[in-house]
Amino acid sequence: MTHASTGSDGALSRSLRRPTVFAAACLAALALLFTAYSNHFQNAFHFDDSHVIVDNLYIRGLSQIPRYFVDATTFSSLPTNATYRPVLSATYAIDYWLAG
Secondary structure, three states, rough: OOHHHHHHHHHHHHHHHHHHHHHHHHHHHHHHHHHHHHHHOOOOOOOOOHHHHOHHOOOOOOOHHHOOOOOOHHHHOOHHHHOOHHHHHHHHHHHHHOOO
């Protein structure tokens, strides 16, 4: 009977350590992610960012998000670059709302 309780205590001890290991792994992953993207605030826009993000009035408010799913012209400020990418436009709008 002592042997059975020792095994049970060992399993209990291992199960208590797992959340700690998982939490540590999550914190390490977040630290790596933050380190990898920490310099993006100083970077300038490039390529199509000017007409898709900087000059696009549709991403400046969250109220336009439903329109992204029915109107491809909301993707860019240039009519010739109208592309149906509603999820990407929604993420731009959310980023703009969060960071301004």
